[in-house]
Each structure stands twice: as structure tokens, then as C-alpha cells.
Amino acid sequence: MLVGFLGLTVSPSLAASIGVNFSGGVHTIAASDSPGIVPAINWNDIAGASGTNITLNDDTATATTAQLTFTATGVYNLFSPTNTSNAATNTLYRSGIYGDNATREVSISLSGIPYSSYDLYVFASADTTATNQLSISNGTTTFYYASGGQNNLGATALLQTTSTTSGSPTTGPGQYQLFSGLTGSSVTLTTGGSIHNVISNNVFGFQIVNTAQPVPESSMIMGLVFFGGGLFAVSRRKNQN
Secondary structure, rough: OOOOOOOOOOOOOOOOOOEEOOOOOOOOOOOOOOOOOOOOOOOOEOOOEEEEEEEOOOOOEEEEEEEEEEEOOOEEEOOOOOOOOOOHHHHOOOOOEEEOOOOOOOOEEEEOOOOOOOOEEEEOOOOOOOOOOEEEEEOOOOEEEEEEOOOHOOOOOOEOOOOOOOOOOEEEEOOOEEEEEEEEEEEEEEEEEEEOOOEEEEEEEEEEEEOOOOOOOOOEEEEEEEOOOOEEEEEEEEEOO
16 A cells, blocks of 8 residues: 655744843844844843832733843943844944942842743853953853953854853853753843953843743754654754854
8 A cells, every 4th residue: 555745844943031131222232133042032122220119021922921130230332232143143243331449230030031941041141352350140150251352343153151160261262151951930140250341241132932842953963753654854944143
């Protein structure tokens, strides 16, 4: 008996997520754009150096229970953009909130996170030739990073901060941090190491990604679908950051 093969195209859904761009009211991200690491649209553009209980939308532009409260020394719109192949990522790194040790470091508090488990991607990086060590922490894990003497314009791809050892920072421009496997409905991030008129700890944005559903973890994920006796391949690419 012969079994006929039917053509089938499958488009797997991406993980639900909430993206925030500290735009300074200038460098906003279009609703259809997808910056960063995990593909997602409808980012929240947040202006100003502080905010309290701001309701955040998810990647479908639907309001969630998540709320953002943050403080910083200021917001700056003239950072050197990264030089990646993703124009939206480059826009993300053009504006951000910053801290120093004379006024205050950056503090970001999230509450009401609607996902039972999630990863938190933070887009924080120095943008200077100064080589001082900077840090960002969620109270459990602290990541350490330094510019390596380069502005973010020298970054042709984003660099993940992996060092959790003070004195041995991940070095290079255009960095981001991944706080993975989080489960609480709230989290607070604080920066460290900023020095007034020398180096600032800059946070350009962040993304909360629901890990209770599949999310691409490599440049291409291949899946096999059986339908009516046929075997079909489906794929989904990650952002080209």
C-alpha cells in the first residue's frame, strides 16, 4: 500500500516575552522590530531616568500584570550604537539609563511577572575606553564586565557577560547579561562600579522570556513533523544580533 505525502508548512510560535527599551524618548523601537537575542516584537519604549509602577505590554502588545519601577542618575541619548547586522539592536544601544557613585547606581525592580519560569536578558554595557570593572546583580548572581578599551561601536555582535568573578570581568564592547532559570514573580537588578566623570554603568533595556514554552536556543532549531505518513522539517532562526 502506498502512502501519499502531503505538503505542510509549520511555523512554531515563539516564547511569550516582555521587552523594554530605555529610549530616552528619542531612540524608540518600531512595533515590528525585534532587537536583542530572542526574537520578539512590540517592545515597550520607556522615557526618563525614573519611573514607578509602569505597566508593561507583552510581545502581542497586550497589557500584562508586570510592572516596572526604576531609578538612575540620568538618561542619555548619545551612546555609541553597536554595529551589528540587526538595526533594531543598534537602536537599542543608542539610549539608556546610567548610574554613578556620586548620585546613584541604576536600580530596576520588576513585579507581577506573569511567567512561572523565565529568563531575564539585560542589555547593560560600558560605552567608553575606560577599562574599569562594572557589575550588575539580581541579588543572587552578579555579573562583572569591562569595555576592554572600546566603545560599543566596535561591537559587530553582542557579547554575553559570563564572568561572575570580581577582578576577572568579561571584556569587550556591546555586552548583555542572562539571568536564567528564574521563578519568582519579582526581581530587582542593581548596578555597581560606576565612577563619577570616569565611567558609568549603562542599562539600555531588558527582556523577560517565558521558559515554560519552547524558545530557540541555537542559530537554527530543526524539528520533524509526521503528518499523513509524511516527514517534514520545520525551523526557526534566532535573531541575528
